[in-house]
Amino acid sequence: MQRESARFRVVINIGGLATGFVGTDLAIAQSLERRYHGYLASPLAPATCEFTVVRATARVEGDNAGVEITHHDGRWFIRRGSLSAEYDPVAARGSAHLDDRPYDIDSLLRIVHTLLLAREGGFLLHAASAVRDGHALVFAGASGAGKTTICRLAPPDAVLLTDEISYLRPTAYGYTAFGTPFTGELGIPGMPISAPVRAVYLLAHGDRTRIEPMRPAEAVRSVLRHVLFFATEPESVQAVLNAVCQFTRSTPVYRLEFRPEPDVWERI
Amino acid sequence: MDPVYIARHPAAAWRRLEDEVIVISASDSSLFTLNEVAAEIWECADGRTPLAEIVAQHIVTRYDVGFDEAYSDARELVEQLAGKGILIVSGEPITGGDGR
Structure with a gap:
């Protein structure tokens, strides 16, 4: 019998825009909660956009890796070091492979907020x-x-x-x-x-x-x-x-x- | 003189600010500032008006410069901007510029 893994949902509210992260890797959840302690909303709070996150298999040391963002078929594709993500702005949903260290999550948040803010004049x-x-x-x-x-x-x-x-x-x-x-x-x-x-x-x-x-x-x-x-x-x-x-x-x-x-x- | 047509590249974001135009290339986020004369040419770059007509009507009539000198400078400018990927230059009328 297959046992279903526990799911987490962490909502990070920066600048009034809430980003939800859902997944099953509790190390990622703990990393999010630790790093964004002052910016956490209720796990049940509605989010402006939501990402399903899983741990990246590849790891890149340091945070000097270049950012690569492409946009096609109405979706954004983001790569930076071990971070690999895609986001559908119409559905406001995406998925990300990332490490549980700060670089990846910070990068994803900065990039997503930049793209979201552009539509709002920010x-x-x-x-x-x-x-x-x-x-x-x-x-x-x-x-x-x-x-x-x-x-x-x-x-x-x-x-x-x-x-x-x-x-x-x-x-x-x-x-x-x-x-x-x-x-x-x-x-x-x-x-x-x-x-x-x-x-x-x-x-x-x-x-x-x-x-x-x-x-x-x-x-x-x-x-x-x-x-x-x-x-x-x-x-x-x-x-x-x-x-x-x-x-x-x-x-x-x-x-x-x-x-x-x-x-x-x-x-x- | 063979006609030359110019059109703003659709991947160039731009705004006029006072007597300058600021242009950002969407492909690499490069930032360019066009002075007063270059800004005039940029705003006229609709893909349909020949460069010689732009120079004659918008540069020679407004600035103290002869046509030949102004046209030569304009040709140099548009080739530079084309090299930066923010302007399209062609011997034929251009469709598919930013269309503003």
Whole structure:
């Protein structure tokens, strides 16, 4: 007699979009629950999209493997290292072969959220963000530009949303930044809260603190350089470009050169 | 002069911002910024209007430049953009551009 394996369902809610994972490999369930502790919804909660997950047979060490995303027959196909997934956006269902280590699940979540957000005028940005005085401040920059430094210099009343990947989407309050579990050098997940965005700062190290507003075209170009782009279908790429244009029309964008001293937070 | 037709590639996402046009290639996410003159040519790239007509009507009449110089620069530009995969260049009218 064949015994049916126990099934799990884990729902991870990031940015108001819930992603469900179902499967029978309890090591994957435990890994999801441990890593996304602050972002778990009830296992019975409805999900925006749902993946059936099984353990990948191939394992790739490190997380530097390139992402390959293709789109045909109305489905997305995602490959990155040991992660292999496909997703049907009409049915909002997919399947994934992945490892129980953080790289694969993080990759899948980032990619899926990027694709889902594009339809809603939102996007993920290589940026730290924090809430202070009821508004979010977003600090964008490449590795080494100062995202971790600005987070370390944050005053006690600032609440970290992320030190690595900012989650931005339009809501009734305008563009809103949401906390994410995606961590960078700081290694601390953001708080699962949200706030309307007050400003974006493009970071650069300098010998003194200097803040300059960017004109609209420059702001769009600068923000675009830090957007996480995974889509290759023209409609999604156009949607992301439109979203960034909309975002920069409603949100001031500044170039921020700063010395790594706490008073930078008082200047912004 | 043999006619040259140009059309925006359907895999190119783009927006006008002030006097520039920003283009993203969907195939590799490359980002391009076209200046004022290049933006004029880009917006006229409908696959049906010959490049010479675009230059004569939109460049020579608006900018202080002769036709021959403007056309030569335009030919160089469109070949560059075609090399980047965001513009289609042909000796025949083009169907299947982005059609905007």
